[in-house]
Amino acid sequence: MATVSPPWAYTLQLPRDPRAPGIARSTLRTVLAAHGLTDVTPTAELLAAELLANAHRHTAGPYALRVRPMGPGRLRVAVWDTDPRVPPGFPAEGDPVGLPPYSAEHGRGLHLVRACADATGVSVLREPGASGGGKLLWAECQRGGLL
Numbered sequence: 820m821a822t823v824s825p826p827w828a829y830t831l832q833l834p835r836d837p838r839a840p841g842i843a844r845s846t847l848r849t850v851l852a853a854h855g856l857t858d859v860t861p862t863a864e865l866l867a868a869e870l871l872a873n874a875h876r877h878t879a880g881p882y883a884l885r886v887r888p889m890g891p892g893r894l895r896v897a898v899w900d901t902d903p904r905v906p907p908g909f910p911a912e913g914d915p916v917g918l919p920p921y922s923a924e925h926g927r928g929l930h931l932v933r934a935c936a937d938a939t940g941v942s943v944l945r946e947p948g949a950s951g952g953g954k955l956l957w958a959e960c961q962r963g964g965l966l
């Protein structure tokens with residue numbers, strides 16, 4: 820197997836288009852297959868799908884999917900968007916996580932991300948600009964994960 824130095828990372832810029840999340844998931848599957856990480860594909864795709872849907876639904880600007888390895892068999896899937904507000908289902912480290920009411924029809928996606936990921940986090944980015952400003956929500960999964 821070929822080695823890549825420095826370690827690989829991909830960023831897919833996405834327009835405000837209802838087809839963008841599906842295109843991003845297809846791209847993610849292709850990237851993971853190319854790097855021999857098909858065993859993490861189901862979990863990574865679920866994490867990406869929820870983060871992408873959240874960005875598409877709750878922000879008005881473009882967004883981006885970022886994928887990179889974090890160590891042997893560990894993958895980080897992140898979605899950047901232009902809105903600096905952190906969604907309620909994705910609190911900062913140590914903050915309490917409130918679950919939506921049982922009868923709620925929305926608001927469960929980011930809780931699903933937190934339940935299926937090995938680690939999650941958020942970075943609020945202060946600099947304005949094309950890829951600055953906004954926020955980056957991320958989730959990590961590893962080989963032998965939940966799905």
